Every structure is written in structure tokens, then in C-alpha cells.
Amino acid sequence: MSAGMSSPNASVRLIDRALAPRFALLCLGIWLNAADTLVTATIMPSVARDIGGYQYFGWSVAAYLTGSIVAGACSGKLSLALGLRRATAFSGLVYAIGCAMSALAPAFVTFILGRLVQGLGAGAVVALCYVAISALFPERLWPRVYGAVATVWGAATLLGPTLGGLFAAAGFWRGAFWLFVAQAAIFVGAVMAMLPADKGDAARGRVPVPQLALLVLAVSLIGAAGVVASPHLAIGLAVGGALGMAAMLAVNARTPHRLLPRSAADLSSATGLGLLTIFATETAAIGFTVYGPAFIQTQHHASPLLAGYVVGAIAAGWTTCALLVGKVPAERDGRFVRLGALVILAGALASAWATPRGTLIETALAFAGLGAGFGLCHAFIARRAIAGAPADEQAMASGAVPTSQLIGGATGAAGAGAMANLLGFSHGIDPALAQSHGPLLFAAFTPLAVAGVLAAWRLGR
Incomplete structure (x- = not known):
């Protein structure tokens, strides 16, 4: 039937x-x-x-x-x-x-x-x-x-x-x-x-081939920065990756077959601010998913199962808070946009210390706080980013929300790998090195979380 x-x-x-x-x-x-x-x-x-x-x-x-x-x-x-x-x-x-x-x-x-x-x-x-x-x-x-x-x-x-x-x-x-x-x-x-x-x-x-090609090139350059021997070449590759991202946005704004809304690079628009917030916060946070299990297993002699659940606290915090604020009316969502971005920043800073140096409980709590920040604001950021797009681009803006998150995740994962290799983690997680250099590995992306807060603050108006 x-x-x-x-x-x-x-x-x-x-x-x-x-x-x-x-x-x-x-x-x-x-x-x-x-x-x-x-x-x-x-x-x-x-x-x-x-x-x-x-x-x-x-x-x-x-x-x-x-x-x-x-x-x-x-x-x-x-x-x-x-x-x-x-x-x-x-x-x-x-x-x-x-x-x-x-x-x-x-x-x-x-x-x-x-x-x-x-x-x-x-x-x-x-x-x-x-x-x-x-x-x-x-x-x-x-x-x-x-x-x-x-x-x-x-x-x-x-x-x-x-x-x-x-x-x-x-x-x-x-x-x-x-x-x-x-x-x-x-x-x-x-x-x-x-x-x-x-x-x-x-x-x-039509598939937006030029934007996809530039995006793949940019992520590849950022990732390659971590596997070359020369520090100068690594910096050059990282800069090239950033320029590739900028070129992708520039091409996207000038073609009728777009990967993202035309206003994705316009930081005077709600759509541009929303997509930037999503990209920046995801880029800042993905390193904990990539390297968290390895650090937890090494620092605490934890089983893979336990390490997986500690890292899973990020998703648990996100889901829990998203359910709690799911019925917040539109006129109040600006407060949660700002609050969530601030909680993400605080959670990222706490997690950067706890992952290499804290106890398992402290690490899990820090991760849960990081995820809670996303749960508090993600839906409201998406709502404002989509509503801020012109009527003929709102469907594209809807698709751009998860796409921006994926781009941030791919960029942050490649960047985290590059930073880890530069800090001496290319052959594994040494406990002593993890204590001394681990906080820098995770905190290196804090400026992006700060950029997310600044964009969210304007978006929350």
C-alpha cells in the first residue's frame, strides 16, 4: 500500500x-x-x-x-x-x-x-x-x-x-x-x-566546479603545510590555502552557478555573518574530535571505548542544549546567538587545557561545555542566516549552512594536522610533549573562535 x-x-x-x-x-x-x-x-x-x-x-x-x-x-x-x-x-x-x-x-x-x-x-x-x-x-x-x-x-x-x-x-x-x-x-x-x-x-x-576545485585545493594546501620539512614552505602553503578560500568566495560571488549564496562573503549581511560564525566555530572545535581520542588514551591510559565516550560529550552537550532551547521564539534568538558563541569560546579554551593536562572528568566536562555552546546557538544562527538571504537565494542559504560547517570541519582538521606535525606529534603522542605542547596545539585555533564571537555579536543584533 x-x-x-x-x-x-x-x-x-x-x-x-x-x-x-x-x-x-x-x-x-x-x-x-x-x-x-x-x-x-x-x-x-x-x-x-x-x-x-x-x-x-x-x-x-x-x-x-x-x-x-x-x-x-x-x-x-x-x-x-x-x-x-x-x-x-x-x-x-x-x-x-x-x-x-x-x-x-x-x-x-x-x-x-x-x-x-x-x-x-x-x-x-x-x-x-x-x-x-x-x-x-x-x-x-x-x-x-x-x-x-x-x-x-x-x-x-x-x-x-x-x-x-x-x-x-x-x-x-x-x-x-x-x-x-x-x-x-x-x-x-x-x-x-x-x-x-x-x-x-x-x-x-549545473555543478559549481570552479568553487569546488578551489575549495579542494585550499584544504589540500593547508593539510600539506603539516607534512613538509621547511617551516617557510609550511607557512607559504598555509597562506596559499587561505588565499584559495578567498578566491573560492570571490568566484562564487561572480558566477550564476553558486556553491554558497552570493552574500556569503558580505559581512554586512546576516547571511554572511551567520555563515562566517558557523565556519569559524567549527574550524576552531574540530581539532578536539581529531586528536582528542589519541591524547586521552595516551595521557590517561584509557581504553578506546572510554576515550570515544569522552569525546562524544561534545555531541551530547550539543544535542541536550539544542533540545532545551528548541522552542525559543524568534524575537529572543539573538541572545542565544551571542550566548552560544561565547560558550563555544569558553569551552574551547577549557578543552585546550583539559585535553592534555586535565583529568578525564575535567576533559569530559570541558567537551560537554563546548558542545553546549553549539547547541545553544546553531539553530538560531542558521535561522538568521537563511532569513537574511534574498527570497530567491533562501533555498541555497539553507544548503549553505551545513556546507559551511563541513568546510570549517575540513579546514580545521587539515589545520590541526599541520599544527600537530609542526609541534612534534608526527610520530605519535608523547606524554611529556603532550603536557608541554598539547595546549598550544588546541589553543592555536582560538582566534577563529574569537572571530566567531565577533560575527555572532553583530548577527545577534
């Missing part, structure tokens, strides 16, 4: 014979992305001990997020060209191939390539899953479906570290990726069985 032919009582419920399998399909697609980062962050110290590559640590996240950005920008074109069913199934297959590449990787460079392919698949899967909601459910249920699938991200906060920790503790980190290969195979089969067949139209849609 189709969604449109469900009985009146069934059509107002998500869980019935017709809709439950479709809802499970969406949850599985979102789960593949939601759990990936926390699972991988938990097992990364085990990966590096097995196949080396501490000097490329940040790329495990940066490559994945860069792939997600590219795929997210191309998913609409892919859906138009192939049709929703084939595009979603193809994306799931790409994700499975990336997971298999990571699982089979004999060296860290191959592992990073697998992570890039994973990101390409996962970014497209998530984008297309949200598109599929309109094809699988009656319109009256769309708001409830969007709210329900959001709980998958909260579930990943709890289950992600558990999965990663169990596989790492068993000395079989590759098994975590094989598990996701199996889940992706189930997802592809379910997509082919449940999504309606549709024809594509390759002539429709």
Missing part, C-alpha cells in the same frame, strides 16, 4: 506496515554518515599504530569532510541525471567501496584515499535521503519525519564510540569498516526495492 493510499489513521503515524520500512531506510542512510565520524575518531589511534601515518592524522577527517562537501554539491545534479533511485543506490555503492578501501588499506595514504571515497558516498547519501522524504511519505508527515530522523544523530552519539571502541579494543579496527560495508549493501538493496523508479535528465542542473 503506497503512502498516498494509506488509511486515515495510518497516514498520521510513522510506524505502520507501509511506512515503517521506508522510515528504517531513511534512518539507515542518515546513520551511515552520522556514526562514521565518531566511530573513526575512536579507532584512529589504533589505525595509526597499525599502519603508521600520525603525520596525516588530520586528513582522516579532512578527506572525509571534503568528499562530503563535493558530493553534497553534486547530489542534486546526480539525482537529475540518474533519477533518485539510481543516484541514491550509486551513492551507497560508492560509500561501500570507500569503506572497503579503508578496511583493506596497507598504508595510511591508501586509508586516506578510502576516507575521501567514503565522504563522497556518505555526503550524497545524506543529501539524497532528505530528498527521498518527499517521495516516500505524505506531505502531512514531512515535519514529523524530519524531526524523527534527527534523533539518529543523537543515537550515533551513543552508539558510535561504542562500535569504534569495541573494534579497537578487540584489535580489529578494520572490522568497523567491514561492518559499514555490510550496512551500505543492505541500504543499496533496500533503495532499489523501495524507491520508485524514475528517469533522469542529464541536461538539467
